[in-house]
Amino acid sequence: MISRSFNSIFPLPNFDDVFISINSFIELLFGYLKYVFFGILLIIGILTLFALRGKFILERIRYSKEEKLSDNPMTKPRLILGTFYIVFAFGILLDWFTYFLLVVLDPLPDRFIFNFFTPLEIDPFALNNVSDISKATYPYEKTIYYGVAIASFMALLTITLSLWQIINKQGQISKKSIVSLIMGIVVGLLMGFTTCLPLFL
Numbered sequence: 001m002i003s004r005s006f007n008s009i010f011p012l013p014n015f016d017d018v019f020i021s022i023n024s025f026i027e028l029l030f031g032y033l034k035y036v037f038f039g040i041l042l043i044i045g046i047l048t049l050f051a052l053r054g055k056f057i058l059e060r061i062r063y064s065k066e067e068k069l070s071d072n073p074m075t076k077p078r079l080i081l082g083t084f085y086i087v088f089a090f091g092i093l094l095d096w097f098t099y100f101l102l103v104v105l106d107p108l109p110d111r112f113i114f115n116f117f118t119p120l121e122i123d124p125f126a127l128n129n130v131s132d133i134s135k136a137t138y139p140y141e142k143t144i145y146y147g148v149a150i151a152s153f154m155a156l157l158t159i160t161l162s163l164w165q166i167i168n169k170q171g172q173i174s175k176k177s178i179v180s181l182i183m184g185i186v187v188g189l190l191m192g193f194t195t196c197l198p199l200f201l
Contacts, residue, residue: 019139026146030199033153034092037200040157041089044164048082051168081167098200101193111192113148133198145195151187152195158184 091097114131136142162181169177 045085155188
């Protein structure tokens with residue numbers, strides 16, 4: 001009697017509908033994250049080139065008109081980095097760089113998180129459904145995949161920002177940037193470097 005009245009006041013949700021709603025939200029989220037990622041990369045590239053131009057002007061004022069920007073050993077890496085990030089940004093926006101990353105990064109061994117479930121004697125078929133969204137049958141399998149994809153995106157973003165900080169840093173490279181890069185690589189190996197990329201297409 002008590003349980004019946006409790007269920008009438010607080011009915012148990014249909015968990016399939018809950019997972020479907022979560023999946024729809026994450027798919028929408030990745031639609032926005034694509035443009036956020038594009039904006040971050042574009043801003044980083046522009047800031048790198050502007051910082052390089054400002055340094056060039058200061059060096060000309062400080063020394064002489066004969067001084068060349070190429071005299072600084074970090075000039076060429078920063079110029080390449082700034083240009084690369086701008087190209088990278090528009091490649092993500094127009095999808096061609098996403099396809100390129102999928103082809104280049106796919107052979108790398110990753111998604112080791114799923115290997116940790118093997119000793120637990122979990123059904124390999126179930127693991128395949130979770131690790132590959134094209135094989136997912138139930139809504140919760142997609143939800144698990146999307147959770148891994150969010151962590152994969154964070155790893156990719158962390159590596160991108162860390163490399164920019166390391167190359168663009170003047171003088172001593174901070175320990176924080178190195179630790180951040182290592183953490184990004186570790187999370188990328190666990191969750192997969194390409195797990196999030198199909199969701200940008």
